[in-house]
Amino acid sequence: MTLATGVGADFLRALLQGTPPGTVYALVALGFVLTYKTSGVFNLAFGAQAYVSAAMYYKAHTEWGWSIIPALVLSVFVLAPAIGLTLERLVFRYLRTGTSVAKLVVTIGISLALPNIFELITNFKGVVGRTPAGIVPNGAGVFYDPFGVYPFSRDELTTIGVAVFAMLCLAALFRFSAIGLQMRAVVESPRMTELNGIRSDRVSAVSWALSSTFAGLAGVLIAPRFNTLAAPDFFNLVVVAIAAAILGRLVSLPRALAGGLGLGMVISLLGTFLPRWVQSNPWLRPFQENLTPAVPFVVLFGVLVLWPAIRRSREVSDPLSGVDPPISSLALATRSARSHLIARVVTVGALGTVAAIVYFRADASWMFLVTQAVIMATIYLSVTMITGLAGQISLCQGTFAAIGGFGVYQLATLHGMSVLVAAPIAAVIAAAVGAVLSLPVLRLGGIWTAVATLAFAFFFDAVAIKFSWVGGGNTSLMQGTRVPRPVLGPWDFADDRAFLVLAVVVFIIVSIVVVQIRGGTIGRTLRAIRGSEVAAQSIGISPARARVVAFAVSAAIAALGGALLSIHQKNVNYGSNFSPVSSLFWLVLVVSLGSRTIEGAALAGAAYSIFDPLILRGTIFGWILRSPDRVPGIFPISPKWRLILFGLGTLQFARHPEGAVEYWRSRTARSLAARQRSAPGTPEAPDAPNESDAPNGAVTS
Amino acid sequence: MTALLELRNVSAGYGAFRALFGVSVEVQPGEAVAILGANGVGKTTLARVATGLLAPTSGAVLVDGADMSGTATYRFARAGVAHAPEGRSVFATLSVEDNLRLSFRQSKGRANTPAALAKAFELFPMLAARRHQIAGTLSGGQQRMLAMARVIVEEPSLLVADELSLGLAPIVVDEVYRSLRRLKENGSALLIVEQHVGHALALCDRAILLDRGTVSWSGPAREAAERVATHVFENDSSSDGDGDSGDATAATAG
Numbered sequence: 001m002t003l004a005t006g007v008g009a010d011f012l013r014a015l016l017q018g019t020p021p022g023t024v025y026a027l028v029a030l031g032f033v034l035t036y037k038t039s040g041v042f043n044l045a046f047g048a049q050a051y052v053s054a055a056m057y058y059k060a061h062t063e064w065g066w067s068i069i070p071a072l073v074l075s076v077f078v079l080a081p082a083i084g085l086t087l088e089r090l091v092f093r094y095l096r097t098g099t100s101v102a103k104l105v106v107t108i109g110i111s112l113a114l115p116n117i118f119e120l121i122t123n124f125k126g127v128v129g130r131t132p133a134g135i136v137p138n139g140a141g142v143f144y145d146p147f148g149v150y151p152f153s154r155d156e157l158t159t160i161g162v163a164v165f166a167m168l169c170l171a172a173l174f175r176f177s178a179i180g181l182q183m184r185a186v187v188e189s190p191r192m193t194e195l196n197g198i199r200s201d202r203v204s205a206v207s208w209a210l211s212s213t214f215a216g217l218a219g220v221l222i223a224p225r226f227n228t229l230a231a232p233d234f235f236n237l238v239v240v241a242i243a244a245a246i247l248g249r250l251v252s253l254p255r256a257l258a259g260g261l262g263l264g265m266v267i268s269l270l271g272t273f274l275p276r277w278v279q280s281n282p283w284l285r286p287f288q289e290n291l292t293p294a295v296p297f298v299v300l301f302g303v304l305v306l307w308p309a310i311r312r313s314r315e316v317s318d319p320l321s322g323v324d325p326p327i328s329s330l331a332l333a334t335r336s337a338r339s340h341l342i343a344r345v346v347t348v349g350a351l352g353t354v355a356a357i358v359y360f361r362a363d364a365s366w367m368f369l370v371t372q373a374v375i376m377a378t379i380y381l382s383v384t385m386i387t388g389l390a391g392q393i394s395l396c397q398g399t400f401a402a403i404g405g406f407g408v409y410q411l412a413t414l415h416g417m418s419v420l421v422a423a424p425i426a427a428v429i430a431a432a433v434g435a436v437l438s439l440p441v442l443r444l445g446g447i448w449t450a451v452a453t454l455a456f457a458f459f460f461d462a463v464a465i466k467f468s469w470v471g472g473g474n475t476s477l478m479q480g481t482r483v484p485r486p487v488l489g490p491w492d493f494a495d496d497r498a499f500l501v502l503a504v505v506v507f508i509i510v511s512i513v514v515v516q517i518r519g520g521t522i523g524r525t526l527r528a529i530r531g532s533e534v535a536a537q538s539i540g541i542s543p544a545r546a547r548v549v550a551f552a553v554s555a556a557i558a559a560l561g562g563a564l565l566s567i568h569q570k571n572v573n574y575g576s577n578f579s580p581v582s583s584l585f586w587l588v589l590v591v592s593l594g595s596r597t598i599e600g601a602a603l604a605g606a607a608y609s610i611f612d613p614l615i616l617r618g619t620i621f622g623w624i625l626r627s628p629d630r631v632p633g634i635f636p637i638s639p640k641w642r643l644i645l646f647g648l649g650t651l652q653f654a655r656h657p658e659g660a661v662e663y664w665r666s667r668t669a670r671s672l673a674a675r676q677r678s679a680p681g682t683p684e685a686p687d688a689p690n691e692s693d694a695p696n697g698a699v700t701s
Numbered sequence: 702m703t704a705l706l707e708l709r710n711v712s713a714g715y716g717a718f719r720a721l722f723g724v725s726v727e728v729q730p731g732e733a734v735a736i737l738g739a740n741g742v743g744k745t746t747l748a749r750v751a752t753g754l755l756a757p758t759s760g761a762v763l764v765d766g767a768d769m770s771g772t773a774t775y776r777f778a779r780a781g782v783a784h785a786p787e788g789r790s791v792f793a794t795l796s797v798e799d800n801l802r803l804s805f806r807q808s809k810g811r812a813n814t815p816a817a818l819a820k821a822f823e824l825f826p827m828l829a830a831r832r833h834q835i836a837g838t839l840s841g842g843q844q845r846m847l848a849m850a851r852v853i854v855e856e857p858s859l860l861v862a863d864e865l866s867l868g869l870a871p872i873v874v875d876e877v878y879r880s881l882r883r884l885k886e887n888g889s890a891l892l893i894v895e896q897h898v899g900h901a902l903a904l905c906d907r908a909i910l911l912d913r914g915t916v917s918w919s920g921p922a923r924e925a926a927e928r929v930a931t932h933v934f935e936n937d938s939s940s941d942g943d944g945d946s947g948d949a950t951a952a953t954a955g
């Protein structure tokens with residue numbers, strides 16, 4: 001009898017204990033659903049928006065000593081809508097007819113850029129070891145205990161109240177107001193809404209101001225749950241909240257609220273009862289240790305894979321998208337053979353010169369950076385493969401690279417294999433993991449592939465890494481994840497110079513593989529699927545098979561690169577190299593520079609490794625000006641600019657999915673062609689662009 | 702009398718592509734004009750320019766004598782120009798009632814919305830039975846009826862109707878044209894883009910033939926049927942397989 005009541009009381013306590021974190025998830029999930037409903041954007045930047053308001057509130061309230069109300073007004077009701085309006089005006093207005101995948105990529109870029117822009121402008125440095133204050137006086141110090149088993153703090157009760165109240169208000173807004181209906185209409189088709197006499201610009205400005213305000217409010221309410229204040233915490237929270245939001249199919253506010261609360265309670269229940277089960281079943285122990293962080297990702301992944309109705313819920317396209325001009329063709333298709341040859345010779349010559357200078361003259365630190373750039377370029381070829389060729393967004397490339405790194409660590413360090421043998425084996429393992437993962441994931445398509453791979457990356461980060469057969473367990477805790485450099489015949493790759501050569505050779509081989517696949521049957525199949533999946537299927541192409549191959553090859557490339565990176569650094573360095581957030585940055589880099597070409601990947605590798613020391617620290621300007629000192633006052637520029645620049649670089653993804661390099665190249669090719677055409681005949685070309693634009697341009701040339 | 706809609710020497714296109722080259726069209730109040738032509742001659746582009754979906758690259762679009770070239774689409778709608786676009790023309794994610802409510806709230810004001818809704822449901826009982834159904838799950842013909850219900854209750858001063866009969870059963874096409882006739886009798890002007898020549902000419906006062914982005918002929922509707930036949934046969938060599946269906950409809954019209 002006593003045991004039963006004891007269990008009952010524990011159960012109730014666990015439920016109540018799960019309510020405050022559940023409310024936090026619910027709050028973010030509500031905001032997520034709100035943004036998706038009112039602007040059609042799967043907004044991974046929601047966490048960044050929330051963080052900025054939370055940081056502003058902290059700065060005003062704690063650092064400047066403002067009282068609660070003005071600080072709240074500034075951070076939530078002034079700054080947040082301003083950010084929303086700015087995003088709408090500068091970014092999303094031009095993306096309205098873009099695909100949902102393009103919008104998703106842009107929000108990833110924003111989620112990296114926005115916190116850094118804020119921190120640069122306000123000179124805000126993240127808070128560590130101090131809990132930010134809530135929005136009620138002494139919120140963390142006063143407790144209420146309505147049921148006699150778990151005391152709620154005043155902050156927690158405020159959050160619960162605000163979440164429920166906000167849900168009711170928003171539900172009423174959608175049900176009863178004209179603007180709620182208009183927002184939903186604009187999401188589907190801004191042009192058709194305008195045909196009804198409604199100003200779609202204004203409606204979407206209202207949506208963004210509203211959802212951004214909500215993000216700000218959520219941020220300020222959530223901040224007291226951490227004892228730090230840093231952007232990554234908020235991003236993780238968004239991934240958790242997506243799991244809750246998805247339970248409401250991304251459109252139902254009450255279900256998002258319930259999903260968030262349920263998630264919090266389930267985690268709390270498992271935290272209470274799992275340790276008791278573990279005493280009788282010891283094999284559960286690794287799960288118990290990592291279950292709390294992993295539950296949302298498991299739920300997210302499971303729901304996506306097992307609930308097919310989810311991905312069919314919103315695949316409606318704008319019927320009037322035909323009004324937009326068609327996307328311009330790639331430069332490669334329009335360039336003449338001669339200029340192609342010249343460009344190739346110049347590129348190879350320049351690369352050769354750089355390689356020679358680096359090989360013979362570079363000091364150890366530059367040698368390290370250049371080698372890293374080459375290895376990163378190899379990893380980025382995996383993005384070229386999956387995003388550039390197959391048109392899928394994968395957010396777990398870092399995880400595949402980590403499998404390569406840990407594979408080498410396990411096989412070479414713990415089982416005494418040569419790393420040169422271990423690296424290909426690790427690549428094969430990653431390919432197998434990739435293929436298995438792709439079976440459920442790639443059927444999803446579009447944004448759901450991105451979300452499922454994100455869930456996988458976080459799952460790996462939270463759970464898999466802790467297993468001794470992956471991350472090394474206690475051995476790695478005691479001794480780190482060290483990886484040796486190989487020796488092959490006469491070459492000892494412990495020498496950095498020899499290792500650079502090895503890295504370059506691997507990069508060239510992988511490039512050739514990618515080019516071969518791109519030009520071969522699989523490449524053409526993938527292009528056909530991208531053009532029209534239905535049409536491809538109707539002529540007997542199996543989209544699943546081509547995509548599985550693409551995903552497996554991509555995983556293998558990433559793992560090979562990850563193995564090389566670990567060998568190069570003589571350590572796996574999971575945290576700094578392969579965390580889920582690094583996967584996001586990689587994608588952003590490759591996509592903004594060019595995801596379809598080898599050059600794009602190579603440049604992205606260079607940008608990752610040497611953009612910071614070369615440009616931001618002023619080295620190049622020092623060389624140009626021949627001054628040994630950096631130009632004072634300007635350099636060094638904060639490395640945050642790297643995230644800002646490339647984050648904002650994704651903005652052009654929707655209009656120019658080929659990336660900056662390819663866009664620039666096609667423009668020069670087109671202007672060259674126009675100049676050649678106008679040169680022989682007429683001395684002055686009155687309207688050269690018009691001429692090249694005319695449909696009968698072929699006749700005049 | 703100023704024309705309700707006037708396109709003055711309009712050229713338009715999509716990015717590098719040009720679809721219209723110096724087209725001039727006038728629609729008087731209460732008048733019904735048919736735009737005829739084979740596939741790919743610029744009929745839909747003309748309709749889009751007429752309702753502001755597409756800004757002309759040169760030339761002018763005048764509504765009620767006021768120059769509206771390049772202004773936002775919603776201003777055209779507020780000036781009384783309605784557009785029933787080709788293909789799906791309802792919000793697939795909204796319910797039937799919400800589709801109507803969205804439009805009536807704007808054109809009739811909050812107070813008159815319930816009355817307008819009631820009228821639409823009275824005219825189209827099929828919609829009343831499905832008022833809470835998501836519009837995307839309606840059949841093609843039912844979606845058309847929803848679009849027609851919207852414009853009939855709104856009574857725009859001009860309706861631009863683009864290929865309303867496309868892909869519909871003959872019985873539904875008849876119903877659509879009954880609705881259009883009713884609109885015309887209530888005083889709305891019509892600009893009808895159509896490949897079903899017979900239906901269009903029976904309804905319209907005037908017809909305009911487009912050929913490769915320019916106006917090749919315009920005149921009274923009763924003379925048009927003959928013109929269409931010869932016109933389509935003359936250009937048969939230049940047009941592709943779609944010309945055949947044009948012939949067929951032209952023949953039935955003649």
